[in-house]
Amino acid sequence: MEYAVIMAGGIGSRFWPASRKEHPKQFLEVFGRSTLIQNTVARLNGLIPPERCLIVTHERYVEKTKRQLPAVPDENILAEPISRNTAPCIAYAGVTLAERDPDATMVVLPADHVIGDVQAFHDVLNVALAKAQDDRSLVTIGIEPDHPATGYGYIQYDGPDFDEVDEPTAYPVKTFAEKPDEKTAERFIDSGDFLWNSGMFIWRADTILDQIEEHLPDAHEAFEPVRAVVGTAQERERLERAFQNSPRISIDNGVMERSSDIFVVPGSFGWNDVGDWKAVYDQNVQMNNDDDQGNVVHDDQPALLHNSSRCYVQSGERLVALVGMHDTVVVDTDDALLVCNRENAQQVKQVVEYLHAHQFEAYV
Amino acid sequence: MEYAVIMAGGIGSRFWPASRKEHPKQFLEVFGRSTLIQNTVARLNGLIPPERCLIVTHERYVEKTKRQLPAVPDENILAEPISRNTAPCIAYAGVTLAERDPDATMVVLPADHVIGDVQAFHDVLNVALAKAQDDRSLVTIGIEPDHPATGYGYIQYDGPDFDEVDEPTAYPVKTFAEKPDEKTAERFIDSGDFLWNSGMFIWRADTILDQIEEHLPDAHEAFEPVRAVVGTAQERERLERAFQNSPRISIDNGVMERSSDIFVVPGSFGWNDVGDWKAVYDQNVQMNNDDDQGNVVHDDQPALLHNSSRCYVQSGERLVALVGMHDTVVVDTDDALLVCNRENAQQVKQVVEYLHAHQFEAYV
Numbered sequence: 146m147e148y149a150v151i152m153a154g155g156i157g158s159r160f161w162p163a164s165r166k167e168h169p170k171q172f173l174e175v176f177g178r179s180t181l182i183q184n185t186v187a188r189l190n191g192l193i194p195p196e197r198c199l200i201v202t203h204e205r206y207v208e209k210t211k212r213q214l215p216a217v218p219d220e221n222i223l224a225e226p227i228s229r230n231t232a233p234c235i236a237y238a239g240v241t242l243a244e245r246d247p248d249a250t251m252v253v254l255p256a257d258h259v260i261g262d263v264q265a266f267h268d269v270l271n272v273a274l275a276k277a278q279d280d281r282s283l284v285t286i287g288i289e290p291d292h293p294a295t296g297y298g299y300i301q302y303d304g305p306d307f308d309e310v311d312e313p314t315a316y317p318v319k320t321f322a323e324k325p326d327e328k329t330a331e332r333f334i335d336s337g338d339f340l341w342n343s344g345m346f347i348w349r350a351d352t353i354l355d356q357i358e359e360h361l362p363d364a365h366e367a368f369e370p371v372r373a374v375v376g377t378a379q380e381r382e383r384l385e386r387a388f389q390n391s392p393r394i395s396i397d398n399g400v401m402e403r404s405s406d407i408f409v410v411p412g413s414f415g416w417n418d419v420g421d422w423k424a425v426y427d428q429n430v431q432m433n434n435d436d437d438q439g440n441v442v443h444d445d446q447p448a449l450l451h452n453s454s455r456c457y458v459q460s461g462e463r464l465v466a467l468v469g470m471h472d473t474v475v476v477d478t479d480d481a482l483l484v485c486n487r488e489n490a491q492q493v494k495q496v497v498e499y500l501h502a503h504q505f506e507a508y509v
Numbered sequence: 510m511e512y513a514v515i516m517a518g519g520i521g522s523r524f525w526p527a528s529r530k531e532h533p534k535q536f537l538e539v540f541g542r543s544t545l546i547q548n549t550v551a552r553l554n555g556l557i558p559p560e561r562c563l564i565v566t567h568e569r570y571v572e573k574t575k576r577q578l579p580a581v582p583d584e585n586i587l588a589e590p591i592s593r594n595t596a597p598c599i600a601y602a603g604v605t606l607a608e609r610d611p612d613a614t615m616v617v618l619p620a621d622h623v624i625g626d627v628q629a630f631h632d633v634l635n636v637a638l639a640k641a642q643d644d645r646s647l648v649t650i651g652i653e654p655d656h657p658a659t660g661y662g663y664i665q666y667d668g669p670d671f672d673e674v675d676e677p678t679a680y681p682v683k684t685f686a687e688k689p690d691e692k693t694a695e696r697f698i699d700s701g702d703f704l705w706n707s708g709m710f711i712w713r714a715d716t717i718l719d720q721i722e723e724h725l726p727d728a729h730e731a732f733e734p735v736r737a738v739v740g741t742a743q744e745r746e747r748l749e750r751a752f753q754n755s756p757r758i759s760i761d762n763g764v765m766e767r768s769s770d771i772f773v774v775p776g777s778f779g780w781n782d783v784g785d786w787k788a789v790y791d792q793n794v795q796m797n798n799d800d801d802q803g804n805v806v807h808d809d810q811p812a813l814l815h816n817s818s819r820c821y822v823q824s825g826e827r828l829v830a831l832v833g834m835h836d837t838v839v840v841d842t843d844d845a846l847l848v849c850n851r852e853n854a855q856q857v858k859q860v861v862e863y864l865h866a867h868q869f870e871a872y873v
Contacts, residue, residue, distance in 0.1 A: 469853025
């Protein structure tokens with residue numbers, strides 16, 4: 146059976162002040178009135194029902210997750226006692242699923258992405274699922290790039306240039322590349338066989354557990370004791386030890402880059418990883434949520450934009466007025482306000498670091 | 510005896526959202542922790558004590574005025590039943606003072622200006638007072654201009670260029686000029702005998718009442734009946750009729766431009782009429798309240814300015830963070846937020862007009 150494993154452990158400090166330690170990005174209503182994690186579950190409709198969606202998140206977000214996703218059964222919310230990286234998260238989901246259904250296939254998805262063309266996304270996932278089930282391969286999704294982005298990792302594959310491919314197809318992966326500099330990114334784009342690494346994976350639970358055993362024996366050893374107690378009173382205690390003993394490593398570095406039998410399905414379905422407020426603005430423009438001057442006001446909140454253009458405004462109860470402003474992000478919350486040049490959106494992370502370092506924990 | 514008549518009837522919509530109909534500019538703490546009207550009274554210290562300061566304001570601001578100026582006697586707060594222009598305001602103060610002290614001289618001052626060099630200001634006022642008392646002239650203060658401003662009226666006088674004058678002196682006024690266009694303003698500056706019209710006037714109460722009788726007979730007729738009932742229970746009723754019957758006209762248009770015996774004392778004492786948020790920023794820079802990047806944060810409020818320069822931030826309880834912003838004004842209040850390009854500060858008035866026109870009265 147197919148299951149989704151949605152990774153929702155992130156903090157998303159680049160979405161400050163909307164995102165906080167207690168209310169991170171995946172739980173935000175970034176587009177319209179449903180949250181990113183709600184959208185992630187909803188877009189699997191027709192492929193994987195909520196009853197077969199598992200959410201892996203930090204303990205502190207379990208209640209919030211349950212409230213936002215009432216259709217997902219409580220036992221499908223997997224609580225991480227400590228935030229590690231993606232390899233422990235996937236090992237935890239892997240042992241849980243393998244124990245519940247020895248024939249389980251996992252579609253591993255980040256909780257905070259946006260996808261424009263859901264049908265195209267399903268088509269790609271179906272090809273990936275078939276490959277993972279029939280050949281017991283590790284499969285990942287690669288996004289056909291439309292510009293030389295430096296903010297993503299890249300995947301090189303062995304096959305025709307992606308713009309010559311009509312039907313979703315699984316191709317062998319040649320290499321994984323870290324986030325490149327600008328020149329390298331341009332070379333990647335020109336080559337025609339580099340894709341953006343989406344962080345989405347498809348594999349059988351037993352396949353990934355075998356691969357973890359082979360490439361990350363410490364992680365295997367840490368999580369193997371959990372398997373026997375899944376769903377029992379002992380799980381919490383063993384889990385804590387497992388997370389403490391497991392290496393802190395991403396599944397990309399720990400398994401994907403070390404394994405030889407990896408496939409990628411190139412896809413083009415309006416993907417956006419919504420990495421910062423600039424990406425939120427861009428995605429809104431993509432969705433035609435902007436006015437004649439290119440301004441986007443979140444959720445039709447009260448805002449007055451006078452001689453202003455290409456701005457993004459997200460407010461709460463307060464009336465926001467912009468006069469003579471351009472390319473500016475304004476995010477207003479109860480206790481904190483951000484006014485940011487759209488091109489500096491990545492630096493919001495530094496604001497949060499500053500707040501941490503200067504005893505402004507109440508605002509983090 | 511000398512009295513100050515401080516005109517405090519304005520609404521100051523260019524200071525939205527800090528200024529509101531119920532809380533206009535003169536009652537704001539724009540610089541430090543005292544308000545503009547408090548500063549206006551305080552800077553007369555040594556020349557005119559608070560017991561001889563009269564405040565003319567709209568009825569709705571009487572209580573606020575009393576609270577902010579406890580040293581000013583209650584009977585010195587003159588309540589206008591309706592907001593007219595400056596001629597009715599001065600006629601009201603004139604009859605009140607003439608009745609209380611037949612020998613009264615009035616120093617008429619706007620409530621919302623800033624003056625850097627108080628001693629130089631007093632020196633100028635003393636010369637103006639002597640001229641008004643000795644010769645029973647109408648005297649006004651002209652500000653020696655330092656740039657071709659288009660936002661002020663100008664006064665041309667008969668005398669040496671102002672940069673050749675060392676001691677404050679009263680010169681005959683040749684003409685009053687309305688706010689000029691840029692070319693005219695440049696011509697004014699080059700001429701050396703044009704000053705900015707400060708809106709400050711010095712005259713005996715009986716002199717201005719005579720002049721009003723001559724040039725504004727309707728205003729004279731409206732306010733003459735008030736004189737006999739100053740300080741009695743009948744005053745309020747007669748006053749309402751007086752304001753209703755008086756022409757709505759400025760003292761400049763109604764008397765100064767029509768009279769032949771007007772004098773001006775040129776002055777240079779760091780005057781700023783604080784017309785908009787840009788002027789607030791400039792004045793703060795003048796007072797060295799800016800940091801190394803030219804940012805001004807009002808009253809040391811919590812603000813975090815990252816890669817930002819030449820910004821003005823005024824907030825309340827909320828933490829404000831700016832990222833990559835320049836030349837931007839941010840004014841945050843409980844229910845409304847303004848983000849404004851500093852060079853568009855004049856347009857804030859249009860925001861308030863829009864709010865009036867679109868049923869946002871709660872925010873005005």
